[in-house]
Amino acid sequence: MNCPYCSHPDSKVIDSRDVDDGVRRRRECVVCGQRFTTYERFQPAGLFVVKKDQRREEFNKEKLLSGLRRACEKRPLPAGAVDKVAGDIEAELYNMGKGPKYPVPEELRG
Structure with a gap:
């Protein structure tokens, strides 16, 4: 996750909590020191249907x-x-x- 303030790719996790459908993480940028929150949610894998002609959709x-x-x-x-x-x-x-x-x-x- 890039910092929303300076776009630096590195941050450290300060706090992590479970929420209803995922995880809430409080992060701090290692360059500018700004804090921001990210939410990680479970996304199920896509389902595919096999058609009569063996195509997948x-x-x-x-x-x-x-x-x-x-x-x-x-x-x-x-x-x-x-x-x-x-x-x-x-x-x-x-x-x-x-x-x-x-x-x-x-x-x-x-």
Whole structure:
């Protein structure tokens, strides 16, 4: 993290605390001595969908939602049921924690 005051790349951590969804760090620039705060949050790895022709496409929850809505448009479902199902599917995909069925191409690796 570059210092927001002098843009120097080095800083030292003075204080570190857990917050709801990550870590809050209080830092001090080693050059100008100014203090600033950074927040580090967990960002889940991207999900990829393997298409019929073996292409890989990044998972898009909106596409899943539109497909579910089309499939259920003539069914009497309670409000929010489709959104809940899509959220459950996405959560299950993240919780599976297994490697992809096919090796991830080099250009798609982060």
